[in-house]
Amino acid sequence: MTGAPGRSAPTIDPKDLTLKISGAIIGLVIVLWLGKNFLYDPGQFLTVAIQGLKNGALYALIALGYTMVYGIIQLINFAHGDLFMLGTMMSAFVITTVLGQSSPGPAGYAAFVVALVVSMAFCGGLNVGIERFAYRRLRRAPKLAPLITAVGVSFVLQFIGLRWNGSGQKQWQSVIPDGQINIGSVEIDVQTIIIFAVTIPLLLLLTWLVTRTKQGRAMRATAQDQDAARLMGINVDRTISFTFALGGALAGAAGLMYQQVVGTTAYNLGFQLGLIAFTSAVLGGIGNLTGAVLGGLLIGLIQGLNDGLVYGLGQQWSQSVVFTILILLMVFKPAGLLGKNVTEKV
């Protein structure tokens, strides 16, 4: 900063340098904080980290829905978190009310699988319906219009949740066993293992769908350039519907796992989780599928560390920590971790 600006101007922009230096300082503080916590109790650190990753996997599934929809029609789908909330209720309804399962066992596991399919289909279908009736008419309108519509849809979905679940929280019995596995002083819940056992195949399936199938190629083409895709004979409306179906289905899967692991449903759940998931999508670089997964895991990890560690700020600051990350990210790396900077063109 003290050097003559005239000489160094072509290579180093002083503003850029300030940003880089302050970014590095913040990064260093975080690393030091993590190191201090790790040295205090390595076993607890890893346990908490794995707990965080467990939530992170759920955030990743929800974040994928945001990022896919944003990638294809540049809309922040505010209603996505509430779709997830309805997913939790659908799962509880299928497993406990319809199939009457409330404890681990072969019948419980079967109910889990059935609920997974039903919840994914339900949320996927609902998302397609929302797109068809609300967003499609606004595709060519100024950006503010679909965004406000999404907020409206979110309210309507919350109303459905309120009617379905009542105004309070509801507790549910889980069909996932409670136990844990100890590796040294590190504890891993069975729940965590099951979440990863469901999430990883889903992610692989999604990767296969997007990269290897014709429909996936159509998706990527539409995301790049809608008009050109239409000229190449791609049915853009159907492709967008397909994207909404995929995103919704992932939210449905996340809903089931949340309901089974946390054991509660509430109508206002979607708002908070949706925001966190969206932050994850932005953290990874919105529009980027790998980025959404990475962002979700990272946010889960950060939140877990903040809530669980000795030197953490504690759970009541959880939201603030997540949103501070979001705001810092906007300042230092607006395109996200894996995103590319795009300059505006006329």
Place this chain on the structure above:
Amino acid sequence: MARHTSIESTSNRRWAIGFTAAAAFLFVLYHWIVPNSPQPVHDFVQGWFSNANTNEMIVYIIMALGLNVVVGYAGLLDLGFVAFWAIGGYVAGWLMSSFLGNFQINIFGNPAPGLEMGIHITFWWVLLLAGGFCALWGIIIGAPTLRLKSDYLALVTLGFGEIIPQVFVNGQDINGFNLSNGTQGITPIDPIKFFGFRDLGPFDLDYKFVIYSVICAGMVMVSLRLRSGRLGRAWLAIREDELAASMMGVPLMRTKLSAYAVGAFAGGLGGVVFATHINGVFAERFNFSISIIILAMVVLGGMGNVWGVMVGAIVLSWINGIGLQQLGNTINTTFNTDINFPSFNFLIFGSLLILMMIFRREGFIPEARTRLVMHEHDRDNEEVQ
């Protein structure tokens, strides 16, 4: 140019007369007519258009006019406007009560007897201080984010609107310092001195109505004047095409930041007014749905149009405050049903937003200009990016 100015000043005079007449009528209604009228009339007015609700309406009008500068004029979507409401409220809490008991400062203040500790500054100064403090926060939050695309901006403001109330909810012990008294909130707030002859406590709703109306009129005037001035035209240019505006020499950063600052200033005013209205600041009242309700007022009324926004604020705050409940009670007693109408709040607000966006994007009382922009059908997605 001269002719233009004269037209504007006549229309300014016209609205001022109308506004004063409406405010005077309401004051007379609440101060003389209602207390002296027979019981059924009294009950009807207090049930359907209560005094307290009218004051709350004015708070919402002030807030909505502030948000209108940000969303309606400059086209920047702000989803965390409640943060400024909260900050403004807490400034009133800090400077107009005995909460900060380590100090004993009194600048034209009006502490209630026995509550002389703490900072007591006169209401009018606190208005300016809170507005200024919020404007500062508006700039702090705006500055790093304004170079981003609009939807990111929406998200950052949303995050800000979540953090600030959480800071106040958890703020009873920040490293031992009590910032906000946590969920208990700060109460009571000093009474306002009304022309030196009367202390306006929590129950002097009609006199407070006069004071709030004056502030509201000031906000209307500022909105109208800014709109037709150089800054306002720069805002509209940015709203309609940012790239083109910057090519024409509109300084983007400064213009957007001033929109943020003005909007936040109004948010601060609203916060102070609301704090004196309910005689306290309570952290848990500041939630996301308030941001959305204020946004809905701006959008439904007609983005960018001061009168539309005012009508939107009046109608929605009435529905949200007492209208829905009263309508529900009437329907329930007439048809002998038992429907819990306030629980339909979400459905009503949600579907109102969706239907408006699909069928009447420009709001109920739009500006001609907004209507044109909102219906540019052949505008391409690629171009909007």
